Amino acid sequence: MDITSASQLLELCTERDQDLAQVVAEYEAFRSNTSCEEVRKQMRETLKVMRAAVENGIQDKGERTHIITGYGHLFNEASREGRVLGGSLFHNVILYALAVGQYNAGLGRIVACPTAGACGVVPGAMLAVAEEVGSSDEELIEALLVMGGVGIVSASQGPISGAEAGCQSECGVASAMAAGAIVHLMGGSGEQVFGAASLALQSHLGLVCDPLASLVEVPCVTRNATSATTAVVAANMALAGIPGVIPYDETVVAMKQIGKAMPESLRETSMGGLAASPTGKRLYKEMREKYRL
Amino acid sequence: MPMARIGLFDVVGPIMVGPSSSHTAGAVRLGLATRRILGKDVTKAQVTLHGSFAATYWGHRTDVALIAGLLGMAMDDERIPHALEIAEEAGLEYTFEHGDLGDVHPNSVRIQAEGSEDKVVIAGASVGGGRINIFEVNGFDVGVDGTYTTLMTMHRDEPGVIAEVTKVLAIHGINIAFLDVSRKTRGSKALLLAETDDLIPDLALQHVMRIPGVIVVRILPRF
Numbered sequence: 001m002d003i004t005s006a007s008q009l010l011e012l013c014t015e016r017d018q019d020l021a022q023v024v025a026e027y028e029a030f031r032s033n034t035s036c037e038e039v040r041k042q043m044r045e046t047l048k049v050m051r052a053a054v055e056n057g058i059q060d061k062g063e064r065t066h067i068i069t070g071y072g073h074l075f076n077e078a079s080r081e082g083r084v085l086g087g088s089l090f091h092n093v094i095l096y097a098l099a100v101g102q103y104n105a106g107l108g109r110i111v112a113c114p115t116a117g118a119c120g121v122v123p124g125a126m127l128a129v130a131e132e133v134g135s136s137d138e139e140l141i142e143a144l145l146v147m148g149g150v151g152i153v154s155a156s157q158g159p160i161s162g163a164e165a166g167c168q169s170e171c172g173v174a175s176a177m178a179a180g181a182i183v184h185l186m187g188g189s190g191e192q193v194f195g196a197a198s199l200a201l202q203s204h205l206g207l208v209c210d211p212l213a214s215l216v217e218v219p220c221v222t223r224n225a226t227s228a229t230t231a232v233v234a235a236n237m238a239l240a241g242i243p244g245v246i247p248y249d250e251t252v253v254a255m256k257q258i259g260k261a262m263p264e265s266l267r268e269t270s271m272g273g274l275a276a277s278p279t280g281k282r283l284y285k286e287m288r289e290k291y292r293l
Numbered sequence: 294m295p296m297a298r299i300g301l302f303d304v305v306g307p308i309m310v311g312p313s314s315s316h317t318a319g320a321v322r323l324g325l326a327t328r329r330i331l332g333k334d335v336t337k338a339q340v341t342l343h344g345s346f347a348a349t350y351w352g353h354r355t356d357v358a359l360i361a362g363l364l365g366m367a368m369d370d371e372r373i374p375h376a377l378e379i380a381e382e383a384g385l386e387y388t389f390e391h392g393d394l395g396d397v398h399p400n401s402v403r404i405q406a407e408g409s410e411d412k413v414v415i416a417g418a419s420v421g422g423g424r425i426n427i428f429e430v431n432g433f434d435v436g437v438d439g440t441y442t443t444l445m446t447m448h449r450d451e452p453g454v455i456a457e458v459t460k461v462l463a464i465h466g467i468n469i470a471f472l473d474v475s476r477k478t479r480g481s482k483a484l485l486l487a488e489t490d491d492l493i494p495d496l497a498l499q500h501v502m503r504i505p506g507v508i509v510v511r512i513l514p515r516f
Contacts, residue, residue: 002298028301042302049308064374104311107354107374112422114304116314122305144305151304160304161315161421163345163399177304214352216312269348291351 001030004156006194006248009149013190020190021142024149043141043148046111050100050123053110057099057120064106067283068217072099089132090229097124097228101221114151114160114173117209117216120224121174122147122181125231129182139185147181150197150248157249158256162209162268165259167220171227172204172255176248178231183238198244198251200234205251205258208266210273213284219274307423310373315400316346316353319419321373322516323402324362326427326439327415329513333408335363335385341392344399346419356389363387363406367516368423397428411509433475433484439516441470441488446501447509450476450483454506458485461504465497482508 003009003024012023025036032039061070075098078084079091101120104110110119126147130140151160154173159165179200180193188196204227212218238244244251265272274280309318328335340359342350350356354374361376362368364383372379380387394401398418405414416429427437430445437443444462448454455474462469468490476483493512501510 024301031298031300039301043305046302046305046308107311107317107357109308109310109369109371111306111308112314112318113306115422116309116311116318119311145301148301148305152299152301155299155304163315164421211352214349216353269345270352287351 001027003027003149003152006150006153006197009153010190010194020149020184020193021145024145024152027152040141040145043144044137047137047141047144049109049111050127053100053103053108053119054096054123054127056108057101057103058095060099060102060106060108062102062106065102065217066215066287067212068102068105068221070102071221072102089128089232092128092131093124093228093232094225096127097121097225098221100124101224105215105217105221114155114177115162115170117162117220118170118174118224118227120221121171121227121231122178124225124228125175125178126181126185129185129232133185135185143181143185146184146193147177150177150180150193153249154252158252159259164267165256166208166262166267167223168201168204168207168255169259170209171223172201172207175200175204175227175231175234178228179234179238182232182235186235186239188239192238194248195242195244196235196238198246198248199237199242200231201248201251201255202244202246203230203234205255208262208273209268210266210275211268211270212275212280213287214270303422303424307368309368309423310371313353314423315419315421316349316355317358318368318423319400319421319425320346320355320358320402321362321366321368322423322425322439323404323417323419323427324359325365325367325516326362326417326425326437326513327404327406327413328363328365330415330430330445330511331406331408331411331413332511333411334383335406335408337407338363338385338387339405340387340389341394341403342389343392343394343397343401343403346400346402347391359402359404360385360387363404398426403429430484432477435473435475435484435486437486437488437513439513442491442493442515443513444485444487444489444493444501445511445513446485446507448483448485449506449508450480451506454483454504455485457504458487458501458507461497461500462487462489462493464500465494467491467493467497
């Protein structure tokens with residue numbers, strides 16, 4: 001049993017008359033020589049770490065970060081005081097993603113999903129949606145399996161690292177994983193899952209990795225929040241019957257090609273883009289002086 | 294080695310202390326692998342950072358992460374941020390320098406680690422998502438990624454030693470998935486790495502230690 005593409009994964013679902021979550025669980029059980037029950041148990045542990053990171057990140061006031069200052073905490077205050085737009089879903093997607101991104105930047109314990117730099121996207125989108133629609137943990141775990149399935153087909157066909165293909169391959173893929181999983185949680189079809197994933201990734205194509213001062217702070221943490229909201233937007237469009245048009249597998253290959261065309265300065269070297277802006281350079285210089293590098 | 298299938302928890306994971314899976318989590322594992330190959334507490338370490346490791350080590354706390362690993366911490370250990378203080382308390386002396394390790398992965402490092410009796414030099418790379426590849430141990434070219442329980446021996450390069458080692462593993466019902474043997478010159482010291490499908494019990498370790506010609510034996514658990 002092998003999963004290397006979305007089309008193959010969907011074929012397996014038809015052949016076996018199983019849903020996406022079950023096929024992913026069986027694939028992993030087969031691959032790591034364990035049972036589906038064990039796979040779900042490990043996913044439950046993963047969910048626990050995601051939730052703890054959200055809670056800890058909201059408390060985090062930026063003691064261990066260098067440029068950013070407790071973004072989850074700031075947003076939580078603003079949300080409680082009614083200073084920001086939107087309802088509870090919109091608030092929570094932004095809040096949870098910021099909190100986890102902040103916590104990661106401050107050396108907190110997180111789930112890399114698919115990478116540490118993008119670790120706020122999936123918990124931001126999925127935990128907020130699950131709360132909004134009142135999903136049980138069991139339902140959420142099934143959706144997390146689907147999320148992982150989108151990740152497996154992405155990593156099988158394209159790079160998952162800013163150094164290789166820019167942020168499109170980190171926050172972009174995370175957004176696709178979350179979008180697909182939300183569609184599953186909402187009862188959408190397998191085709192809609194990958195339609196949503198494709199729409200989410202399409203919105204990230206070309207996105208470079210240009211962090212200031214080689215820190216995982218700016219623009220990484222706020223981008224986790226925008227990529228999480230994009231996941232919800234993409235899921236909503238797919239649920240409404242809007243197609244991805246370009247199949248997910250082809251979108252991943254396009255992402256890979258775009259990554260190859262990206263100059264090295266825009267692939268996690270902190271030498272181009274925002275990192276090379278006057279403010280970016282000034283902040284880097286300040287860091288070097290402050291920490292005597 | 295054939296390309297491994299992507300695992301569910303490769304993309305939904307690892308559970309780790311931030312901020313970077315390749316520059317932080319992978320670095321912790323490289324440090325931990327070094328400690329396990331040494332087989333004892335590390336008292337002194339000289340670290341040479343290459344390429345992207347050298348360029349971003351400060352922002353991604355690669356230094357802290359490597360020391361955390363050398364202290365025996367796993368990549369999700371919440372003491373990682375305090376590794377430098379803990380190293381001071383534990384009496385671990387260390388130095389960091391930038392250097393060119395040649396035509397290797399951009400996230401590569403060479404670590405010379407000393408314990409109370411022994412010394413090892415390893416070189417390895419963090420290849421993404423917290424995965425690592427140790428490509429050199431004491432000057433021998435190897436390839437270990439920590440996904441299998443691995444038996445390592447340093448032994449005299451003479452007929453029958455490898456056969457005896459694999460026989461001991463067979464007697465204990467341990468299946469070898471990958472076997473890697475190398476030496477520098479004929480008749481000198483050689484290195485064997487057996488990546489296995491099964492756990493290696495202490496008894497097997499003791500049996501291997503008694504094989505004539507075997508000088509050092511280590512078990513590197515999956516990590």
